[in-house]
Amino acid sequence: MSWKTLETTGWGRAHTATGDVARPERATQLKRLLAAAMMPAFGMRRSYGDAPLNSAGPSLDMTRLDRVLSFDSTTGVVHVEAGLPIGDLGRMFAAKGWIPPVMPGTGFATIGGCIANDVHGKNHHVVGSFGQHVIEITLIQGDKSRKITLKSAPNLFKATVGGLGQTGVIASAKLQLAPCKGDLMVLTERRIDGLDDFFDAFDDSRSDYTVGWIDATAKGANLGRGVLEESEITSGINPGSGKPKSVPFNAPAWALSAPVVRIFNELYFRRVPASGRTSVKPITDPFFPLDTIHNWNRLYGKAGFNQFQCVVPLDATKCLRIMLERISASGLASPLAVLKKMGPGRGGYMSFPMEGYTLAVDFPNRSGAAYLIRDLTDLAKDAGGRIYFAKDGVAQAKQVEGMYPDQTAWQKAVAKADPDGALETDLVRRLELRSPPHTVTPATGGNV
Amino acid sequence: MNQLQNQSSQLETWIILGATSSMARALARQLSMRGASLLLCGRDFDDLRSTAADCMARGAHDAQACAFDARDTNSFAAIIDRALTQEGMINCAVFVGSMPSQDAIDADPNLIHGTIQDNYTGPATFLQMLAPELEARGGGTIVGVGSVAGDRGRIGNYVYGSAKAGFATYLSGLRNRLTRAGGHVVTVKPGFVDTAMTWDVEGMFLVAAPEKVASDILNAVKKQKNVIYTPFFWRYIMLIIRNIPEFIFKKMSI
Ligand SMILES: Cc1cc2nc3c(=O)[nH]c(=O)nc-3n(C[C@H](O)[C@H](O)[C@H](O)COP(=O)(O)OP(=O)(O)OC[C@H]3O[C@@H](n4cnc5c(N)ncnc54)[C@H](O)[C@@H]3O)c2cc1C
Numbered sequence: 174m175s176w177k178t179l180e181t182t183g184w185g186r187a188h189t190a191t192g193d194v195a196r197p198e199r200a201t202q203l204k205r206l207l208a209a210a211m212m213p214a215f216g217m218r219r220s221y222g223d224a225p226l227n228s229a230g231p232s233l234d235m236t237r238l239d240r241v242l243s244f245d246s247t248t249g250v251v252h253v254e255a256g257l258p259i260g261d262l263g264r265m266f267a268a269k270g271w272i273p274p275v276m277p278g279t280g281f282a283t284i285g286g287c288i289a290n291d292v293h294g295k296n297h298h299v300v301g302s303f304g305q306h307v308i309e310i311t312l313i314q315g316d317k318s319r320k321i322t323l324k325s326a327p328n329l330f331k332a333t334v335g336g337l338g339q340t341g342v343i344a345s346a347k348l349q350l351a352p353c354k355g356d357l358m359v360l361t362e363r364r365i366d367g368l369d370d371f372f373d374a375f376d377d378s379r380s381d382y383t384v385g386w387i388d389a390t391a392k393g394a395n396l397g398r399g400v401l402e403e404s405e406i407t408s409g410i411n412p413g414s415g416k417p418k419s420v421p422f423n424a425p426a427w428a429l430s431a432p433v434v435r436i437f438n439e440l441y442f443r444r445v446p447a448s449g450r451t452s453v454k455p456i457t458d459p460f461f462p463l464d465t466i467h468n469w470n471r472l473y474g475k476a477g478f479n480q481f482q483c484v485v486p487l488d489a490t491k492c493l494r495i496m497l498e499r500i501s502a503s504g505l506a507s508p509l510a511v512l513k514k515m516g517p518g519r520g521g522y523m524s525f526p527m528e529g530y531t532l533a534v535d536f537p538n539r540s541g542a543a544y545l546i547r548d549l550t551d552l553a554k555d556a557g558g559r560i561y562f563a564k565d566g567v568a569q570a571k572q573v574e575g576m577y578p579d580q581t582a583w584q585k586a587v588a589k590a591d592p593d594g595a596l597e598t599d600l601v602r603r604l605e606l607r608s609p610p611h612t613v614t615p616a617t618g619g620n621v
Numbered sequence: 622m623n624q625l626q627n628q629s630s631q632l633e634t635w636i637i638l639g640a641t642s643s644m645a646r647a648l649a650r651q652l653s654m655r656g657a658s659l660l661l662c663g664r665d666f667d668d669l670r671s672t673a674a675d676c677m678a679r680g681a682h683d684a685q686a687c688a689f690d691a692r693d694t695n696s697f698a699a700i701i702d703r704a705l706t707q708e709g710m711i712n713c714a715v716f717v718g719s720m721p722s723q724d725a726i727d728a729d730p731n732l733i734h735g736t737i738q739d740n741y742t743g744p745a746t747f748l749q750m751l752a753p754e755l756e757a758r759g760g761g762t763i764v765g766v767g768s769v770a771g772d773r774g775r776i777g778n779y780v781y782g783s784a785k786a787g788f789a790t791y792l793s794g795l796r797n798r799l800t801r802a803g804g805h806v807v808t809v810k811p812g813f814v815d816t817a818m819t820w821d822v823e824g825m826f827l828v829a830a831p832e833k834v835a836s837d838i839l840n841a842v843k844k845q846k847n848v849i850y851t852p853f854f855w856r857y858i859m860l861i862i863r864n865i866p867e868f869i870f871k872k873m874s875i
Pocket residue numbers: 184213214215216217218219220221224225235255256276277278279281282283284285286287289290291292293294295337338339341342343344463563564598
């Protein structure tokens with residue numbers, strides 16, 4: 174198997190790593206490579222920061238292992254290789270009446286990446302996280318290939334789901350698809366005038382898929398205004414999608430400067446009539462609105478961008494208000510800001526979701542952005558919340574310490590699965606996720 | 622829509638030689654989406670079975686893995702027999718090929734035999750056996766994947782290039798023959814494609830995705846093109862390279 178030295182980046186392009194990369198196209202090649210030496214794997218690198226990067230050694234590109242290995246049309250159980258993009262799976266089966274129960278905001282994310290970050294969708298409050306619909310994982314650890322389920326190996330399974338690839342390389346997985354009524358979505362959009370209205374709207378929403386776009390530049394009385402999007406799957410005549418567009422080159426710095434973003438957000442808000450509106454779209458459009466513009470990350474120019482995403486408990490609404498105030502005051506926000514109410518569903522020890530509100534905001538990689546993100550990270554932690562590692566590139570180890578209550582159980586399983594630390598990624602090292610907490614050893618007695 | 626798609630292509634069988642190549646996988650997937658039947662041929666049976674399952678999930682009418690070794694002509698007849706059990710037009714796309722480095726060949730000139738078998742004589746023997754069946758059915762398309770490397774012998778890989786040149790000449794003759802019987806032959810000359818073969822090759826530029834090559838091929842089949850370069854601009858690059866006078870070219874290393 175051959176190697177290539179590559180410079181890789183996450184989706185935000187603010188962090189890079191250089192190392193040797195192998196890209197197996199067949200299951201046997203994958204096994205052979207890992208039997209020789211373990212190394213971390215990555216999918217489509219749709220994580221924003223350094224979660225998919227390894228600058229301390231080789232890594233594996235899984236994207237050519239992208240096949241459907243079997244499908245049972247009576248039960249809806251599908252067995253797929255880990256490199257298959259979830260959007261492909263959605264498109265393949267929606268017309269047959271089945272759909273992945275959880276889809277993140279990009280269809281380019283691979284099944285391996287969806288498991289390793291235990292991703293959530295706009296329907297998290299209804300169906301929980303991705304890992305909760307995974308029936309079986311084929312995990313490669315050195316020269317061993319194991320099929321694990323929640324029942325057969327509960328610790329390892331929960332350490333793998335949301336486990337940032339630290340327990341082994343996911344070769345394939347069996348997923349339970351959900352029956353769906355058709356391959357169309359009815360999308361209803363309505364303006365929300367402020368943060369409190371948003372909280373009420375989430376409480377009142379009866380939709381399966383609910384998400385809020387927030388104008389993160391709005392201040393004062395308008396703070397937290399935005400658009401609530403609710404959608405439902407249906408059947409009918411497919412209106413067809415437009416052809417994908419692409420951003421051909423890095424945009425100049427002014428493209429997302431504060432005044433441009435303010436004007437854009439104003440227009441985006443007003444785009445939805447005051448009385449709201451409803452439209453019918455092909456099923457993948459509302460799921461993956463940004464995928465229709467390829468390489469949109471280039472809009473942020475060469476320096477790239479970071480995303481901050483946190484979840485805070487339902488009663489931490491004050492914390493969200495403070496966050497939005499600091500964000501709008503900073504003048505750093507981009508048009509991309511999302512608010513959503515999450516349910517409690519999570520599949521693994523290190524899974525991001527918890528019951529509460531999740532806020533996600535993109536920031537261009539400009540001076541001040543990292544400070545702001547760290548500040549927001551502290552706010553989230555103080556409120557009893559946490560940040561999402563799939564998005565992070567700038568938090569510091571001490572900030573995330575204690576954020577994830579089951580971290581110790583995860584560390585134990587990971588230490589067993591990968592004692593040499595061969596699977597560590599740049600993110601895991603930066604945040605010292607595998608190291609025991611930095612507690613001061615109590616001064617009891619002498620040395621043992 | 623789906624029904625229409627299936628109707629128009631119900632009677633379409635494709636033999637794919639070298640179906641473990643990512644270019645072949647991309648073509649098989651696009652053919653599956655229009656409901657074709659596929660015989661996926663190669664040496665790595667496990668892998669072929671995975672691709673067959675994938676093609677079924679993507680809408681293939683039928684997809685089977687078949688054992689095929691370009692260096693063992695005894696493996697050919699069974700594949701052709703299997704294709705003959707299918708109704709309608711039989712088509713064949715050849716992706717088989719191997720490219721040992723020129724250094725390896727310099728060290729062991731015996732590698733030339735295998736290179737020529739994989740890229741030229743193996744597939745040509747297969748197509749020679751298949752041709753009468755296409756004539757009997759009065760149609761069908763053959764897609765032969767050669768390479769821009771066959772357009773001119775270069776210091777870096779002239780053994781591989783010469784095998785591809787031989788195959789291209791063979792395809793041109795076969796086109797001459799099958800056209801009379803209502804059949805068609807498309808010669809495909811890819812430039813640099815992002816596959817396993819080229820993953821560690823240095824100095825590649827303008828690299829195309831396998832999916833792009835596959836859609837260019839299907840477009841050429843539809844439009845009955847004879848020789849295509851994919852992506853298209855390689856036609857012009859090769860035009861220039863072919864026209865460099867030999868007395869200059871022989872001193873160049875490109
Ligand atoms: C526009 C956009 C919208 C998004 N919306 C959402 C959203 O709504 N909800 C959400 O939850 N996320 C969302 N994300 C984040 C994204 O879904 C996750 O980062 C996902 O993990 C990306 O998958 P990937 O294949 O690109 O994985 P990568 O980013 O390549 O890798 C992610 C992690 O998975 C590990 N990994 C990948 N493959 C394997 C494998 N085969 N075996 C072991 N470990 C592996 C990597 O080591 C890494 O730790 C969004 C991202 C973008 C760009």
